[in-house]
Amino acid sequence: MFEGGGDKHRDSSSMITNEEYCHRQSAFLADIPLDNVVLIPTNPVMVRSRDTNFPFRANSYILYLCGWNEPEGLWMAHHNGTKWITSLFVQPRDEKKEIWEGRRIGVEQASTQFPVDEAYSIDDLDEVIKSLLSDSKGINYIQGLNSNLDELVKQSGSKYSDPRPVLDSLRILKSPQEIEVMKKSAEIASQAHINSMKAGHPNVGEWELQSVIESHFVNCKSTWAYPSIVGGGENATILHYKSNNEVINDGELVLIDAGCEVLGYASDITRTWPVNGTFSQPQREIYELVLKAQLAAIEACKVNNHWKSMHEAASIVIAQGLIDLGILQCSLKDALGDNFDGQYRKFFMHGTGHLLGLDVHDVGGGRQGDDSPGPLLQPGMVVTVEPGLYFASWRSDIDVPDRYAGIGIRIEDDILITDDGPVNLSENCPKSIEMIEALVGSGGGNHV
Ligand SMILES: [Mn+2]
Structure with a gap:
């Protein structure tokens, strides 16, 4: 669905509501220590031949948590002492790139239309998460999908654990x-x-x-x-x-x-x-x-x-x-x-x-x-x-x-x-x- 000057909106025919995504996130975070940061990256884009990529398919865990299906996405949760704050890192709007590669949802629409508290440009990842990573006692994240993130986590020296067993126990029962x-x-x-x-x-x-x-x-x-x-x-x-x-x-x-x-x-x-x-x-x-x-x-x-x-x-x-x-x-x-x-x-x-x-x-x-x-x-x-x-x-x-x-x-x-x-x-x-x-x-x- 396109409106308001051609901005890309979330597909209105989506059959999974934001309310349900929020419920899934709460059920997941209920099992995560409050002093941890949670990072769920999407799949990398894979080259098929020279400048032609394989069709992108988002990682199932980020789809499960928030339905985000654009490349380079990253779902994050951290606790601010009072409650969990959820965020999406996304490809920023970029007219030149969009002319070649297709419209992007962008940071603003990600924060208003998707089930997260905040949204950031993926270009600002290092800046935004560095202090969060060093302040946290542990990092819950899926390794091996986002090389930049893997490097940042490694540099932070924090202990990391795999959130997938908790997510799997939720995904097994369908709503x-x-x-x-x-x-x-x-x-x-x-x-x-x-x-x-x-x-x-x-x-x-x-x-x-x-x-x-x-x-x-x-x-x-x-x-x-x-x-x-x-x-x-x-x-x-x-x-x-x-x-x-x-x-x-x-x-x-x-x-x-x-x-x-x-x-x-x-x-x-x-x-x-x-x-x-x-x-x-x-x-x-x-x-x-x-x-x-x-x-x-x-x-x-x-x-x-x-x-x-x-x-x-x-x-x-x-x-x-x-x-x-x-x-x-x-x-x-x-x-x-x-x-x-x-x-x-x-x-x-x-x-x-x-x-x-x-x-x-x-x-x-x-x-x-x-x-x-x-x-x-x-x-x-x-x-x-x-x-x-x-x-x-x-x-x-x-x-x-x-x-x-x-x-x-x-x-x-x-x-x-x-x-x-x-x-x-x-x-x-x-x-x-x-x-x-x-x-x-x-x-x-x-x-x-
Ligand atoms: Mn089969």
Whole structure:
């Protein structure tokens, strides 16, 4: 929104209020000693090639505390003996630089429109914080993001500590406003996946489906939250495939793992479907097994369940299914192993999910399937649920019936934990075989 002579204002469509940011700041500062200075820098700008930078993405911690998303930002808090004073250091207005690089919010608008008491030019950082740093007993700050700040902190000789564990414990539980934003992010990504299914056909290029997905993100003023994975045929068995440069043949599946972000909040959705619109019998068997495992894992997303409960629920279904399909010839006990580390892990080698938020693999928990005990599931957590099965034909460590060779399938939704049970934020993205078969190719030739 631009007004008053073209000054850049805070986006009026923002779904997170200043009141909420202030609440987050108070909750954070309640855990910080009063004689400390707190400094939360944003991410550095990274060079892509010569004078072209990578698109700037603000650090999730500064986004969480105040929503500041311009480069070089720094959020600060210090206690004046009576109360915490919060500040933003920002790029100052500069007509010459703005002509080249874009409009800046500037110091004045930062102090009046953003949830801080004071604002300063980042050019005055040294001058403003030197005495604060030398007077403080400790410095709470995130190292390694702002080299100038790292140097100033080092020179001050003060003891520093990492504020991230405190912030992580807050970020893990999403507020009603955050949940609304995450719903929007999941809705945009769901529609993008639907569009890609409609555009599917034999011999479609992976990159063409990627462009359908990402053009919808851009069309919604969003952007990808992580590089889109579009893997056709055996490429679906490569977990972080991102070349997206091969043609998908008639009879093959495509696995698309793609999500976007809204105000920094990520969605993370995976669908796998046949490009010709009809699952073959072997594809159908594996798809039904992964879907059954995913539904069991979603069912386990209940308040006070252990972090690993959804991984265990998915694993039991997968292990039994592998035995039933003749892929594993052993008992369920041997398939699962003593600690969910048995033979089924050769085909389902990743966790069942992760926390989701301002980071796609969000802070505050482990990944499902790793060794950390992780948190108990609580209302307000958002997790992904994404079991998969992968049968790469070129692997020497597995032996699968020919009919399943080359199949890779993952199904992923974004699940909000509530007192009333799991709420699927990506429920509008179809995943039943019937709905997928009806959708694939239904967009005619126009790919939308
Ligand atoms: Mn994921």
